[in-house]
Amino acid sequence: MTALAGTGGMIRLILRRDRFLMPAWMLVAVLIPVNFVAATDKLYPTAAERLKYANTSGTNATFLALYGPLFDSGLGSIVAQRSGFIPVVLGLIASLTVVRHTRTEEEAGRRELLGATIMGRGAALAAALAVTCAAGLVIAALLTAGMAAQGLPLAGSLAFGLELGLAVCVFAAVAGVAAQLTEGAGAARGLSVAALGAAFTVRLAADVGGAGNGLSWLGWLSPLGWLQRIRPYAGERWWVLAMVVALSAALVAAAAALSARRDVGAGIMAPRLGPPDASPRLNGAFGLGWRLQSRALYGWLAGFAALGLVYGGVAGSVEQLVDDNPDLREIFTKLGGESAIVDAYFASVMSMLGLFAAAYAVSATLRLRAEESGQRAEPLLATPVGRLRWAASHLVFTLLGSAAVLAAGGLMAGFAHGVDDGDPGREVPRVLGAAMAQLPAVWLVAAVAMAIYGLAPRYSAAGWAVVAVAGVITLFGTSLDLAQIVLDVSPFTHVPKLPGHDFSATPLLWLLAVTAALGAAGLAGFRRRDLALG
Amino acid sequence: MTTDSIPISVRGLVKTFGRTRALDGLDLTVREGEVHGFLGPNGAGKSTTIRVLLGMLRADEGTARLLGGDPWHDATELHRRLAYVPGDVTLWPNLSGGEVIDLLGRMRGGTDQRRKAELLERFELDPRKKGRAYSKGNRQKVGLVAALSSGAELLILDEPTSGLDPLMEEVFQECVREERDRGRTVLLSSHILSEVEALCDRVTIIRNGAAVETGTLADLRHLTRTSIDAELARSPGGLADLPGVHDLRVDGGRVRCEIDTTRLDGVLRLLADGGVQSLSIRPPTLEELFLRHYKDDLAAEEAAHAAASADREGRAS
Numbered sequence: 001m002t003a004l005a006g007t008g009g010m011i012r013l014i015l016r017r018d019r020f021l022m023p024a025w026m027l028v029a030v031l032i033p034v035n036f037v038a039a040t041d042k043l044y045p046t047a048a049e050r051l052k053y054a055n056t057s058g059t060n061a062t063f064l065a066l067y068g069p070l071f072d073s074g075l076g077s078i079v080a081q082r083s084g085f086i087p088v089v090l091g092l093i094a095s096l097t098v099v100r101h102t103r104t105e106e107e108a109g110r111r112e113l114l115g116a117t118i119m120g121r122g123a124a125l126a127a128a129l130a131v132t133c134a135a136g137l138v139i140a141a142l143l144t145a146g147m148a149a150q151g152l153p154l155a156g157s158l159a160f161g162l163e164l165g166l167a168v169c170v171f172a173a174v175a176g177v178a179a180q181l182t183e184g185a186g187a188a189r190g191l192s193v194a195a196l197g198a199a200f201t202v203r204l205a206a207d208v209g210g211a212g213n214g215l216s217w218l219g220w221l222s223p224l225g226w227l228q229r230i231r232p233y234a235g236e237r238w239w240v241l242a243m244v245v246a247l248s249a250a251l252v253a254a255a256a257a258l259s260a261r262r263d264v265g266a267g268i269m270a271p272r273l274g275p276p277d278a279s280p281r282l283n284g285a286f287g288l289g290w291r292l293q294s295r296a297l298y299g300w301l302a303g304f305a306a307l308g309l310v311y312g313g314v315a316g317s318v319e320q321l322v323d324d325n326p327d328l329r330e331i332f333t334k335l336g337g338e339s340a341i342v343d344a345y346f347a348s349v350m351s352m353l354g355l356f357a358a359a360y361a362v363s364a365t366l367r368l369r370a371e372e373s374g375q376r377a378e379p380l381l382a383t384p385v386g387r388l389r390w391a392a393s394h395l396v397f398t399l400l401g402s403a404a405v406l407a408a409g410g411l412m413a414g415f416a417h418g419v420d421d422g423d424p425g426r427e428v429p430r431v432l433g434a435a436m437a438q439l440p441a442v443w444l445v446a447a448v449a450m451a452i453y454g455l456a457p458r459y460s461a462a463g464w465a466v467v468a469v470a471g472v473i474t475l476f477g478t479s480l481d482l483a484q485i486v487l488d489v490s491p492f493t494h495v496p497k498l499p500g501h502d503f504s505a506t507p508l509l510w511l512l513a514v515t516a517a518l519g520a521a522g523l524a525g526f527r528r529r530d531l532a533l534g
Numbered sequence: 535m536t537t538d539s540i541p542i543s544v545r546g547l548v549k550t551f552g553r554t555r556a557l558d559g560l561d562l563t564v565r566e567g568e569v570h571g572f573l574g575p576n577g578a579g580k581s582t583t584i585r586v587l588l589g590m591l592r593a594d595e596g597t598a599r600l601l602g603g604d605p606w607h608d609a610t611e612l613h614r615r616l617a618y619v620p621g622d623v624t625l626w627p628n629l630s631g632g633e634v635i636d637l638l639g640r641m642r643g644g645t646d647q648r649r650k651a652e653l654l655e656r657f658e659l660d661p662r663k664k665g666r667a668y669s670k671g672n673r674q675k676v677g678l679v680a681a682l683s684s685g686a687e688l689l690i691l692d693e694p695t696s697g698l699d700p701l702m703e704e705v706f707q708e709c710v711r712e713e714r715d716r717g718r719t720v721l722l723s724s725h726i727l728s729e730v731e732a733l734c735d736r737v738t739i740i741r742n743g744a745a746v747e748t749g750t751l752a753d754l755r756h757l758t759r760t761s762i763d764a765e766l767a768r769s770p771g772g773l774a775d776l777p778g779v780h781d782l783r784v785d786g787g788r789v790r791c792e793i794d795t796t797r798l799d800g801v802l803r804l805l806a807d808g809g810v811q812s813l814s815i816r817p818p819t820l821e822e823l824f825l826r827h828y829k830d831d832l833a834a835e836e837a838a839h840a841a842a843s844a845d846r847e848g849r850a851s
Contacts, residue, residue, distance in 0.1 A: 107627070107666065183666060184627055273662040274630025277647075282633055283640045292626065375624045379677070382588050382618040382690075383641035386610040531590040 003260065006119030010127030014101050022135055025093050029139050029164060032476060033083040034146040039481045040078050050078060061314050061345065065208045066352070068228040076152045076233025080160050085475065087164055087227050088200055090139070091171035094132050095192035098175035101128035104185040112264060125176055125259050129252060132172040140165025156233035159241075163227045166244045170223045171196060173251035180258035183267040190299060197303060199224045201310060208314045223247060285385045289393030292371075293364060297401050300360045304353065304409035311349045311409075312416030312431065315342055343500030346413070346434055351492045353409045354438030355471050357402045361446035362463045364397040369453050369460040372532055387527050395519075398446045403439055410435025434498035440511035441491035445470055447518035454522030457532050539566055539602075541688050541719045542587065546596035549582055549743075556582040558743035559596070564721050569714050571734035572723040573824060579743040580723040581621065584692050587721075588618060601688060614643060617686040621693035621723075623677035625665030631676040632661030638680040649683040656705050671697035682709050689713060689720045695729065707732055727821050739824065747823075758823050759792040761816045762801070767809030776800055787811070 015022075044050045054073035057063060058081060063070070067084030071077050102125055105111040111124060143161035148154045171192070178191035203225040206218035219225030223244065230240045281287050319342055368391060371377045380390055414431030418424025449463025473482065473490035487493045494507040542564035549557040557579045564570040574580050585591045587600050589609030598605050603612045625634055632654075639645030654661055659675045668676065674697050681689060695706050703726075710720055710733050724730050730737060731751065738748040747754055759780065766787045773789065774782055778797030783790045789808075793801050795818075805813070 186627075272664075274628075274633060274664050276630065276632040276661040278633040278636035278640070282637050284637075285641070288626075288637060291629065375620070375622065376626060378585075378588075378590060378620060379618065379623070379638060379680075380641065381590065381609075382613055382616075383638060384610050384613045384643070385641055528592075530592055531585070533585065533590065 003120040003122040004126050005123060006114075006117065007123040007126045007130070010114070010119070010123050011131055014127055014131045017101075018097070018131075022097075022131075026135055026139050026142075028472075029086060029090055030142045030146055032086065032472070032480075033079060033143060033160070033164070034150070035480055036079045036082050036476075037075065037147065037150045037152065040082070041075060042481065044075075044078070047073070050075065053078065059210055060341075061208055061210075064210060065204050065310070065314055068203065068207050068225075069211060071231050071234035074233055076147070076156045076160070079147075079152075080156075080163070080232045080234075083160075083164070084228060087167035087224055088196065090136070090164060090167045091174075091196050091199075091224070092193065094136065094168040094172040095175035095178075095196060096189060097132050097135075098128045098172045099179050099185055099188045099192060101131075102176070103179040103182070103188045106264065107183070107185045121264065122256055122259055125179070125255060129172055129176050129255075133169040133248075136165040136168025136172070138165075139168065153233065155236055159230050159236040159238070160232035162241060163230050163232055166241070166248070167224070167227055169248045170227075170244060170251070173248045173255065176255035177251055177258065180255055180262060181267055194299075197306075198222075201306065203228070204310060204314075208310075285380065285390050285393040286396070288380070289396065293367065293394065293397045293401070296363070297397060297404070300401070300405045301408045304356070304405040305412045307353065307356070308409035308412030308414075308435075309416045311346075311353075312413035312418075312427075313420065315345060315413075315417040316420040340500060342417075344497075346417075346431055346499055347497040347501075349413070350410070350431075350434045350438060350498070351474055351495065353406060353435055354442055354492055354495065355467070355474055357406050357409075357438060357442045358445040358470060359467050360405055361398045361402040361442050362449045362467050364394060364401055365446050365449045365453065366460055366463055367394050367397075369457060372457070375533060378531065378533060381531065388523060391523060391526060395450070398450075399443065402442045402446070403436070406435045406438055406442070407432065430499040433503075437495055437498050437503070437508065438492070440508045440515065441470075441495050444491040444511050444515045444518070447515040447522065450522035451518040451525070452522070454525035454529070457529070540564070540599070541566055541601055542570075542721060543599045544583070544587075544596070545598075547583065547586065547593050547598055548595035549579075549586060549591060549593055556743055557586070557593070557596075560740060560743060561745050561748070562738050562740075563748070564719060565736070566719055567714065567717050568735040569710060569720040569722060569733050571730035571737035572721060572740070573725075573727070573730060573737055574740040578740045580740065581692055582743075583740075584618075584690055584721070584723060587690065588613075615686055616688040616690055617642065617681035617684040618690045619674070619677040619681045619692065619694040621696055622670075623673040625668065625673055625676060627664065627666035629665050630662050631659060631665070631668060631672070634665070634676055635661065635680045635683070639684060642684050642686065646683055646685060649685075650679060653679040653683055653709070656709070657702060669697070671699065671702065674698060675702070678706065678709075682713065687718055689718060691720065692723045693725060694722070695724070695726060703729065727819070727824060731819075754823055755795060755818055758795060758818045758826065760795050760798060760818060762789070762791055762793060762805075763814045763816075764789045764805050764808075764810060765812040766805065767811060770804060770808040773801070773804055776804065 044053050051073045054070055054077075058070040058073075058078060063081070067081050070081040105124065114124070140158075140161035143164060144154070144157045147157035147160055174195050175188070175192040178188045178195070179185075181191060182188050199222040202218050202222040206216050206222070206225055207228075209215055219229060226240055226244050226247075229237060230244075231237050282291055368377075371394075377390065381387060410432035411428065413435070414428035415424060417431060418427035421427065445466050446463075448466045449460070452462050453460045470490040470492055473487055474492045477487050477490070477493075491511055494511060496502070496504055496507065540563060542562060544560060544562040547557050547560040547562075548555070560579065560583060562572070562583065572580055572583070582591065586593050586598055587605050589605045589612075592606055601612050601615055605612065625631070629637070635650060636645050639650070657675045657679060659672060659679060663672070665673075674694060678694055681691070681694075689710075695703050698706060707729065710722070713720060720733075722730070722734060734751070736748070736750050737754065738745050740746065766789060769784065769787060770789060773779060773784075773791070776797065778794035779801060780792040780794075781790075789805070791801075
């Protein structure tokens with residue numbers, strides 16, 4: 001197989017480049033579920049308490065939407081459900097890893113340098129897929145051991161390990177195909193993330209109505225749905241594994257076939273010629289900023305609107321669950337009636353939106369770093385455009401773009417829920433307000449990224465770590481039983497729980513003050529330092 | 535001449551990156567209306583100097599004046615009056631070449647569409663291609679067209695022709711001459727010595743972050759040696775005793791040597807006395823000039839090494 005000549009060398013190159021990053025995400029992916037076991041066991045020590053949990057929280061619409069179905073009230077099943085969002089995160093990481101080692105390399109021209117050595121044309125793709133899938137299988141093995149070591153059944157642990165590990169393989173293969181289609185790495189990443197988003201949305205629609213609802217067949221249309229239907233610790237269905245493996249293999253074969261047919265550097269989708277002259281709108285730093293950032297913003301807006309529609313559309317079934325469940329009704333009657341559970345649901349869903357918006361804000365901010373280290377900032381800064389103006393042309397997206405995506409998500413959620421319960425006039429402003437309340441926390445995360453970029457540009461990628469830390473704390477903080485002082489690290493902990501609770505401006509003003517200080521420090525640092533060049 | 539009318543004036547410039555001393559007391563003066571060649575081996579500090587002049591990097595010591603202003607503090611104002619082409623033009627992958635040219639032109643205060651069209655034709659550049667579709671040479675052309683159509687009074691060109699074919703190199707040289715004839719000042723950093731010889735009024739050679747030579751090409755030639763190859767009727771006497779004669783090789787009536795250019799007169803007189811049958815005198819090329827500085831450097835390094843190892847051996851015994 002001459003097409004694969006040199007794959008071994010490519011594998012070593014990838015392992016060398018990812019020697020810190022890859023073990024880090026693998027470790028986090030293993031440690032979170034392993035910690036869930038002890039934390040869940042502590043919260044619900046007896047079978048009766050677990051059954052109660054299964055009938056209340058475990059089957060509420062938020063959990064079903066985010067994590068998928070709960071198949072059984074055993075400890076293993078509860079942990080497996082609570083880990084239901086991890087395959088999505090792993091799928092995202094796997095996609096980005098594969099695109100980074102294939103299309104990004106090609107676009108930068110480094111692939112050509114290697115391609116002239118003894119290297120088959122399929123070697124780069126094969127190596128990226130091999131390393132990423134191997135990482136998935138190592139995660140599966142470690143999880144099997146880690147879960148079984150805490151007294152959970154071995155068969156279930158193996159099924160659970162493979163559920164998470166195979167998520168890596170499937171979405172690595174999806175990205176492998178996407179990387180063959182487009183010339184640009186950004187477009188390949190976009191395609192992969194869109195595929196992941198579609199798989200998640202389909203799975204969410206299938207599961208949110210609870211077990212046996214009319215749409216649950218949809219789960220068989222999404223690889224994420226398949227993974228959960230392996231049913232770890234609840235009568236494992238091993239044949240589903242075969243489906244996942246077959247899909248991955250088919251995608252890998254498709255990627256290999258596409259890769260064999262195309263030229264190095266080219267995509268299957270042909271590039272179009274551009275205009276010979278710039279339109280009047282491309283007239284300076286802000287015109288260019290708009291050109292570079294607007295497409296991504298449209299994508300995020302569409303994603304937030306879709307997510308908002310789903311979140312809002314689902315809210316009604318949360319009320320239904322309460323009606324069906326006497327235990328739950330009792331709890332929420334004490335808390336302030338049925339509307340309290342919907343409010344609590346929206347509060348938790350809106351902090352999710354906030355996290356996604358923070359990811360957008362950081363990506364918009366770090367565009368500065370990409371432009372600078374890609375040496376595209378230098379020719380601009382050699383014109384009369386000052387550094388602050390150039391930075392502002394991107395930061396305006398950080399600030400206003402994140403507000404726009406939150407507004408899109410909040411509006412659609414409020415609208416969908418309002419149409420559902422017949423009172424959009426009441427629901428839209430309430431839910432929209434809850435979404436917008438996240439904004440100061442979102443900005444704070446972006447301000448940390450800006451401060452790092454301005455003061456220590458080499459560590460700019462750490463901005464993503466800030467999103468990750470806030471995400472782990474917000475999504476898993478309470479289930480991991482973290483101390484309040486740790487929870488307080490995430491700015492989202494300080495956002496008032498809207499709708500439902502009283503709005504208090506004080507914490508938001510604090511968040512804004514810290515944001516302003518960090519942002520100013522970052523800008524001052526950027527103005528004063530040398531440009532990082534090559 | 536006041537300092538304000540000197541487009542670029544740099545004195546004792548020092549710039550360090552960590553432990554590396556990229557610029558080590560550099561002096562550079564570019565006069566109004568001249569094309570100034572900026573020569574030096576890779577890593578000598580040419581691009582660092584240019585980036586200090588553009589306000590991208592902040593100098594650690596020394597003074598730099600650009601168009602009468604401070605390149606760091608007055609960057610925005612000064613950039614209205616200059617255009618810059620980096621040695622490696624990087625483009626936005628999804629913008630066409632024409633869009634980049636217009637964008638950079640507008641940021642400098644407007645593009646001359648006629649001049650742009652003319653330059654596109656002369657450089658044979660298709661402005662509709664997207665950034666990622668251009669080859670290295672074509673990316674350089676995008677940068678050159680943007681800078682040359684700007685009408686800026688100072689052009690700062692950092693190895694602008696890397697990747698251009700000889701025909702395009704020709705076009706580039708014509709364009710630079712036209713710019714000079716319009717009274718513009720050009721700082722041209724380059725590796726291509728024929729380009730510098732063809733274009734530059736004065737040159738500065740830098741090595742290890744400091745200027746080692748500066749002046750007109752004639753000045754520099756004067757400082758160096760001329761090669762002589764002569765066929766004489768009689769074997770010349772006393773040539774070896776003349777000051778300024780090097781590498782003398784006498785083979786019957788054939789005489790070859792290198793002469794300090796300032797001593798040319800006396801040598802020729804002596805040769806004439808020997809009955810010249812044929813004579814070729816070659817002035818030094820810029821290449822030789824350049825290589826001599828380069829080789830001196832190597833020789834000095836070797837000597838330092840030898841001294842260091844001798845020192846070590848001395849201590850060991």
